[in-house]
Amino acid sequence: MDDDDAVRRLLADFSIEVTPRETAALDEAATVLAPGTRVYVTDLAGVDLQRALDAAARIRERGLRPVVHLAVRAIPDLAALDRALGRLVDAGVEDLLLIAGSREPAGELENTSQVLESEVFARRAFASIGVAGHPEGNPGVDEGAVDLALASKDKLAREDGLPLYVVTQFGFAADPVLGWERRMRDAGITLPVRVGLPGLTSPARLVKFGLSCGVGPSLAVLRKQTGSVLKLATATYRPTDTVRGLARAVAADPESLIAAVHFFPFGAVVPTARWATTGQKDGLGAERT
Template sequence: MSATIEQIQAAASDWSIEVTPNGASKIDSFADCLAPGTTVNVTFLPGSDPMDTVAVAQRLHNDGMNPVPHLAARSLKDTDQLDALLSAFTQKAGVSEVLVIGGGVDSPVGQFASSIEVLNTGLIQKYGITDIGVAGHPEGSPDISDEEIVEALMLKNELAKRDGLNLYIETQFCFEADIVLAWEKSIRDAGNNLPIRVGIPGPATIKTLFRFAQVSGIGPSMRFIAKQAKNVAKLMTVQSPHILLDDLAEGMAADKDCMIKHFHFYPFGGFAKTAAYAQAIADGQIKSLPKGGFEALVA
């Protein structure tokens, strides 16, 4: 390992994880695979019923978790629907934190074209929600130029300062720490003061990771996983993010001003398996490997 076990454990503390309504339907009890209070994001996918997201958030709340529903700007009809959703989230699911994203659709279905427009309605604040995540793109986005991304990020920094909001950035998943660390430094130099949760692909087969990478538009990391996917014999082997986590922990420890604070896991290889993996690392249950990185000692 490049980083120490203590550095990796510190970097991996207070991790969060993602679930889709479809994925949630396969989980009998979140309390069986998560510690109380774990932060779980609930997706609002294009074309889906937003009340499915409400239902999963309610389940998470009842199981003692911290549900963080997505609010996808381009999939919202209008302020009335946004208001109704926020009312349902807070009253039915005890929601105190949300993630506001643009949403992966080419044309907005309603009046919102970007996440900043949703934030500027003041409706989230109306419901007492001040912990708000916004999207981060270490490798750029197919929906918006790099210049527009930085401009939007600075507007969100200004909004957080003006309204006293606890905004943070949550990124798309990637596979290479150097890209993430360079991106963090670049937006910090541009004026970013928002803490960052870095998206981590949970352990999964190379075939599965390649499939998700294809639809996510993650640029350089796509080439990284595509190179491995060319080896047909390895398609069904499980790829662990241990090198990525090791390198991120080292970079975070080496730069005291680094704004990366936490990891957010995408459970491509299964929700319970990813949760157990993340918890083992946060507990320091790891051992170094001869060729670099580490093995998580999952119970």
């Protein structure tokens, strides 16, 4: 398999996300995205669930597949969780991404395992349930604790038949992701992985988000790629090298857990959708970062 074929295979089922405030961009993005493409609706502090449900309805109307983020720490207790899940099901939402969220807990719920193990969650059936992965660590959380949490979710998926998978935090290099994936696999984890990648936005903005989100080793790669301060401010970042590196590794390792990529466009929804769709169809042979 040549590099372009490997890229096409990796991008065949890519996903992308929008905030509830960005759904107007879907009118144009939907003209290039394949029907059924997963579009994640990001959780934003201060934006209520109804906005996310409205965004999900708009995504579905355009022939795309909404995946709604549910931030556990924004939910005070199991009764509130029960109500939120009921609203999601009533609105026809079939796919979730469960995250802890960066805010302080609103009540007794602090992590996604509490939700997954709860009786109120067990009463609903979702087609897919994403959980977070952190190849470059999670700020303020011990690496061993992060690994154990993911292992417990993997065990829960196997024992209870939950359709879990992992979406990783975004990064700028393939090597940290590949090393983390091998470590998870060696620990017995079998959950499929969607690798988070930044979209086509400015490197300066990516550095800002990377520092705030705890992305570590691959930030050095971004700075090396973008060079001078002037270039950092004016360039458009493309994750070409990262996609190629991941695609080669996955093509060479049939046991890899990496199944697809997920794009965090940081406002550049349409350019990212166009770039990823082009790579999905044609590979990235002519692309240069």
